[in-house]
Amino acid sequence: DTGVTQSPTHLIKTRGQQVTLRCSPISGHKSVSWYQQVLGQGPQFIFQYYEKEERGRGNFPDRFSARQFPNYSSELNVNALLLGDSALYLCASASGPMGEQYFGPGTRLTVT
Amino acid sequence: GQQLNQSPQSMFIQEGEDVSMNCTSSSIFNTWLWYKQDPGEGPVLLIALYKAGELTSNGRLTAQFGITRKDSFLNISASIPSDVGIYFCAVSSNTGNQFYFGTGTSLTVIP
Numbered sequence: 637d638t639g640v641t642q643s644p645t646h647l648i649k650t651r652g653q654q655v656t657l658r659c660s661p662i663s664g665h666k667s668v669s670w671y672q673q674v675l676g677q678g679p680q681f682i683f684q685y686y687e688k689e690e691r692g693r694g695n696f697p698d699r700f701s702a703r704q705f706p707n708y709s710s711e712l713n714v715n716a717l718l719l720g721d722s723a724l725y726l727c728a729s730a731s732g733p734m735g736e737q738y739f740g741p742g743t744r745l746t747v748t
Numbered sequence: 749g750q751q752l753n754q755s756p757q758s759m760f761i762q763e764g765e766d767v768s769m770n771c772t773s774s775s776i777f778n779t780w781l782w783y784k785q786d787p788g789e790g791p792v793l794l795i796a797l798y799k800a801g802e803l804t805s806n807g808r809l810t811a812q813f814g815i816t817r818k819d820s821f822l823n824i825s826a827s828i829p830s831d832v833g834i835y836f837c838a839v840s841s842n843t844g845n846q847f848y849f850g851t852g853t854s855l856t857v858i859p
Contacts, residue, residue, distance in 0.1 A: 650828055669847060671785070671847075671849075677851070677852075678752075678836050678838075678849035678851055678852050679791065679836075679849045681846060681847040681848065681849075684847070686843060691844075692841075692844075692845030692847075694845050694846065724788075726790050726791070728790075731825070733842035733844050734779070734840060735847070736781065736793055736796045737781075737793070737838075737847070738793060739759050739783075739786075739790030739791045739792070739793075740790050741789055741790050742788075742789070742790050744788075
């Protein structure tokens with residue numbers, strides 16, 4: 637079985653730009669969650685989507701948004717990028733809203 | 749937000765030694781998870797705990813869900829070089845719509 641996939645692997649953006657990150661969950665999983673991991677820290681929860689609806693949101697500004705598509709893949713959008721948005725962005729999928737989460741390899745975003 | 753405190757922050761051990769690390773919270777949680785993360789990769793799920801007092805093993809790994817539901821520990825027996833990495837505990841809120849990760853324990857195994 638294919639695990640969680642994320643694209644792109646790496647990304648370099650300039651302050652003020654916008655970025656879209658993509659995630660495909662494990663086949664059969666209907667829940668996708670997004671996390672931000674700054675170097676040296678644990679992942680911080682951003683969003684959870686289940687059955688195409690937002691089910692949970694962490695403490696992140698409105699510049700962060702996400703959506704889930706009918707095939708359960710998901711996109712994370714970040715507008716007006718700041719230097720502090722530089723991080724590893726992780727996607728995790730689960731079979732249900734409260735199930736065990738399985739992570740993808742992440743997208744490394746660098747904002748200059 | 750919720751804070752999960754892990755200790756120790758880092759460990760340096762000899763190959764073959766046993767390892768113990770723990771995770772504590774000021775709040776009660778009904779699900780505790782342990783993950784391992786290698787540099788540049790996503791966390792990998794090691795063990796999931798769903799019942800207070802539950803003791804679960806996965807090979808050389810053993811984890812327990814504390815009776816108070818405010819803590820959990822992870823033991824690794826007979827450590828090997830590939831155990832090197834950062835270990836995170838994680839919990840889901842009781843409504844299941846928030847997820848929190850601990851501060852991490854960095855493990856170094858000296859051959």
